[in-house]
Structure formats: C-alpha cells, structure tokens
Amino acid sequence: QIHPTGKLFVLSDGEGKHATVELSEPLDEEISGVLEVVGRVTNQATIMCVSYVQFREDKTPFDLELYNEALKIIHEFPEYFPFG
Amino acid sequence: GGGRPLPGGADGAALPLQRARSQNIVPCTVSQLLAAEQVDETFRIRDVEISQVTIMGIIRHAEKAPTNILYKVDDMTAAPMDVRQWVDTDEAGGENIVVPPGTYVKVAGHLRSFQNKKSLVAFKIMPLENMNEFTTHILEIVNAHMILRKNLMAASRAPQSFTSGGIGDMGGYGGGSLPVNGLTAHQSQVLNLIKNCPVPEGMSLQELKLQLHNVSMSTIKQAVEFLSSEGHIYSTVDDDHYKSTDAE
Numbered sequence: 001q002i003h004p005t006g007k008l009f010v011l012s013d014g015e016g017k018h019a020t021v022e023l024s025e026p027l028d029e030e031i032s033g034v035l036e037v038v039g040r041v042t043n044q045a046t047i048m049c050v051s052y053v054q055f056r057e058d059k060t061p062f063d064l065e066l067y068n069e070a071l072k073i074i075h076e077f078p079e080y081f082p083f084g
Numbered sequence: 085g086g087g088r089p090l091p092g093g094a095d096g097a098a099l100p101l102q103r104a105r106s107q108n109i110v111p112c113t114v115s116q117l118l119a120a121e122q123v124d125e126t127f128r129i130r131d132v133e134i135s136q137v138t139i140m141g142i143i144r145h146a147e148k149a150p151t152n153i154l155y156k157v158d159d160m161t162a163a164p165m166d167v168r169q170w171v172d173t174d175e176a177g178g179e180n181i182v183v184p185p186g187t188y189v190k191v192a193g194h195l196r197s198f199q200n201k202k203s204l205v206a207f208k209i210m211p212l213e214n215m216n217e218f219t220t221h222i223l224e225i226v227n228a229h230m231i232l233r234k235n236l237m238a239a240s241r242a243p244q245s246f247t248s249g250g251i252g253d254m255g256g257y258g259g260g261s262l263p264v265n266g267l268t269a270h271q272s273q274v275l276n277l278i279k280n281c282p283v284p285e286g287m288s289l290q291e292l293k294l295q296l297h298n299v300s301m302s303t304i305k306q307a308v309e310f311l312s313s314e315g316h317i318y319s320t321v322d323d324d325h326y327k328s329t330d331a332e
Contacts, residue, residue, distance in 0.1 A: 034215070038160070053142060053186060060214040067219045074222050079130070080229040081222065082115045083161050 011035060014068025020046040034062045109136040109192060110232070111224045115161035117195055118202055127195050132232040138192045139165065139204070140212070140221045143185045153182055155209070157191055166203035167191050188212040190221070237280070238295065267311075270299060274307040278317050279328040286320045286327035 007026045011019050021037050034055040039047040055062050074081040112129065120127045120134065127134050141159030152171055156164035183189060193206035212218065267275065277295050281287040292304050308326060311317045317326040 053188075055215040056188075056213065057215070060216060062215045063219065066216070070219045070223050074226055077226045077230070080226045080233075081113060081161075082119065 011037065014064040014066075014071075021049050021052075022046050023049050033057050034064060108228075108232075109138060110134050110228050111221055112137045112139055112229075113161040113225060114139060114141065114157070114159050114163075114165045116225075116229075117165065117204075118162050120195065120202070122197050127197075129229065130233060131236055132229065135194060136192070137195055137204070138190060138221070139167075140188070140190045140218055141165075142188050143183055146182050146185055148182050155183070155189075155206075157189065157204075166201075167193065167206050167209070168203060169206045169209055183209060183211055188215065188218065190217065234295075238277075268307075270296075270303055271307045271310055273299075274304060275311055275316055275328065278311075278326050279330070281327070286325045289324045 007023050009021050009023075009027075009031070011021055013019060021039065022042075031052075031054060034057060035052050036055060037047060037049050037052045039049040039051075042048050110132075112134070116129050117137065117139070120129045122128075139157060139159055141157040141164070143155050144158045144164045145156040147154045150171075153169045155167045155169070157167050158164035188211065190208075190210045190212060191204060191206050192208040193204040196203050196205055273296060274292060277292060278287045281291075289301070289304060289308065292308075293299075293301055296304065308317070312319065312326065315329055317328055319325060320327050
C-alpha cells in the first residue's frame, strides 16, 4: 500500500514478509502489482529506493513465491552465481 | 508448381558465422562474464569454455549509431554490460527498432574482449513478455554451470582410467610409467566418482547411475562389490552408499 505523502510504500515479498520502501521524491505515478526495487538498506531496516521497475504482468502473472525460492537456491551456490 | 526460391546463393543453408568448434549457448551472469579468463581466442569461466551466452537484465541505456545500437544491460550482479547489436543497413524498419531503457530483455550473443573490456555482440535481443522467464534464467545459470563443470571434471578423469586399466582387461598394460591399479575402466570410473564425492554419507548407487548414464546398474553394482572387496571403498549408512578408503 502507498502512504498519503507518496514518499513511502510497503511491499510484501515472496514469503509474505513486509518491507518499507522510502523514496527521495514522492511518486509521480500510480503503481501496483509486482515491483523490483533497487536500493540501500537503512538502519531502520527500511529500503532507501534508488530505482524501481514495474514487472510486466499484462500477459502472465509473476510467480513471486517461486522467484523467492529461486533466490534462496542461487545464494546457496555463489560459485555458480557470483555477485559482483 | 514449385516453392519459393531460397534467397542468396544456391546453397541457402550457409550460416553467417562459421565456428571451428560447436558451442553450447550458456546462460550467465554479467559478473561471470566479467570474471571470465581469456586465453588466445577462448574464454573460460572456472575452466568451463564459453563463447555464445545468454544474459537477462534491464536496459539502462541505449545509443543508436548508423551501423549499430549500443545498449547497457544490467542484471544487478555487476555493473551494466555493453551489448552491441549490429544493424542491417539494407533492411528498413523491423530489426532496427531500439528497445527502450527500463525494459527487461534476454540477450543472446558472443562474448568479446577489447583492450581488457568485455562486451557482448548480440545476435538476438528479446524483450521479456513473461517475467517468470527471469526466475527460470537464474536457475538455469546455476544448473548449466554446475553440469558443465561436472562434465569437465568427469571427462578429465575417465581417459586416465582407460589407459591405466586397459579396456575391459584386468591387469592393464605392463611396466611403463602408467600406474597399474588392476581396475577395469568401469571400476576406475566408479572409484573416481566415489573418491570425489564430498557428501559425508558418500555416494549412492542411484547417484552413480545418474553420473554414468551409459553404464547398466548391474555393471555398477559389480564394480562396487569388487572395489569394496578389494578395500578401495566401504559402505556407510547402508549398502547403497559408499565412500573411498583413501579420501583426500
């Protein structure tokens, strides 16, 4: 859901856990559905958003739980999926 | 009546690029591509040879030039990668539409390195219509690199067991510098797989069958029984799991 000021919204991840995302500028568009947020974690455990993109779901819905499972798997194999 | 004549020469089947070796097309992360080592014309990621790759990411930047379009594709594993797509100047429209930044795409292309900077030359750039393909792609990356590496490790050992044991012959070749360990090719292969299994409970018969798909289960069982009676391996949790006696 989106906060009235438009500078904050709450996302729910593939496990049903919630994350608060803060923006430096208020939202200038309607957003809904699945978002991918790139940002930094703050010490209040919120995410300071650098950029976001809305996933296309016009043809097929995105399976967020499955994506979450895939993420867990790739983290188990850093030798085959290195991060930077 | 006849069909339409093939465009181009009489051949009609020629590929635009000829490669001396046949290649797999390997899904990769940008971080893997940047870390790939180059020896002459060949790139390797952890010893696995790669040439044609696929990556999936979001377009951060697109720049159109007369003969090519330069994209920067970001998959979040490293800095965005340069992806160049050559433009067919003879063709009007169609192929030359620039994909806008903010779009998730799948890129298939060749890895290149110029002045120590890596880039891709794309032969196909497809915007994703179904974001679940992204989930598939990241799993395929782990799967492909794991299997390619396993094949590489298995292939580098099997020939040695053939030469040292003799093909289907106990006792092997006499003398020489090759170690004669009195094992047949199958027994050597089974022993090597068991030796290299990192799991505490050892290698199972099912796992051996998976790794040695062209060997029958009865042959594997015979090999295991022989190795066990000779003391090369021992059973662990049950008669289906074995570990090597000379572990590293």
